[in-house]
Amino acid sequence: MRVDTRAGCRLLVAACMIVGALHGQNTAYRQDPSWRAPQDAAARTNPLAHKPEAAAGGQKLFHRNCTECHGDDGSGLAKKHAADLLLPAVQVQTDGTLFWKITNGNVDRGMPSFSKLPELQRWQLVLYLRMLKQDVAPQTKDPRK
């Protein structure tokens, strides 16, 4: 009976790992046209916009929560085929839209919801996302990528 239980455990762990490996990530990033913030959410302004020093906390949060998919520099595509956060298509979005996307995620495309972070910490992430753009020298980054 004990042998059966052990064998069963091993099979279940192996099944979880294999299914996970097959379904855990997107194969390639393509923008999802249906992933749009409602108008009222998109119109929200960042309460930390006048506190640029809060971006340092945003950087720490970015490295804790985002780099696994988007990479250290936010370019994304190099690692898990996630969104390139430096793309103009991302950077032209309003603070409110980015906040809404961080909060809700896009679960069918592999982006989890980060509503577990306090609101202000999500706004700190938005603040840092804006700085990512400034950190990248134009000649090292092809915005069309």
Place this chain on the structure above:
Amino acid sequence: MDFTLVRILLCLCLFATSLICRAQESPYIVTYDHHLEEPGNLEIETFSTIGIPRSDQNTYIAPYMELEYGVTARWTAELYLEGQGTAGDSAVFTGWRLENRFRPLKREHRINPVLYLEYENINEASRIQKEITGAPDLTSPNAELQPTKDRELEAKLILSSSVHDWNIAGNFLTEKNLSRNEGFEFGYAFGFSRPLSSLASGQNCRFCRENFIVGAEFYGGLGSTVDGVGFGDAAHYVAPVVSWQVSENASIHFSPAVALNGLGSPVLIRFGYSYEVRGFGNKLAQLLGGRH
């Protein structure tokens, strides 16, 4: 034997504090909120429940190991392996559980439902009390309890809200023992929590307020279709909870639970350590020669 287990767990806690500094973990021990494991991440957790005895009981420690994997952003699977050691008796393996949580809705709402389904292959000596539907047998020796197998199906409706910095969660559970006719058993768990600080500091600090989440949870049984539904024949607990994120990937959890009635143990001391392996699925796929 139980003292050996305590020593091992203390060593694990010390090891945790030696690591360098991740996502905020829920501080709850029993209650579930709507946040699932991030896709591709594996969380390895070890928790223990120490039962402080009443006059006719013995002290016990019930450790369990939990492997939690984010299959997709909507589906988290978990495997539990559990044991139990009772002072003056013995230490025994009490079984395993396979748990799945599904998030049916795509977006965040005021109330976010998550569906939970678990298969348990345990025995009557199990005392981890991850859910409570009645009251465990704390007086019979392990030699009598262990041979009695319980194969159970458990379903939960998890409802959870994020209100500003607060999380408020409620779970309603029903359990069916497939090994014998005990009818459908019911239970509940409620919890609320919040981090000590809303803003993240710019430094990597271990003792920053943002690394601590505090709250409370309430859980207990609601009887069964055989013995009657109600609060009377089941244990009920109230428990403050605290989690401390000691490093990027690790957190420590602590919760002393106090019984609200005369059933079960009067006090449960619960503590645990969790470690997250980021990108586990991706690494495994690479190892097996799969796509990158």
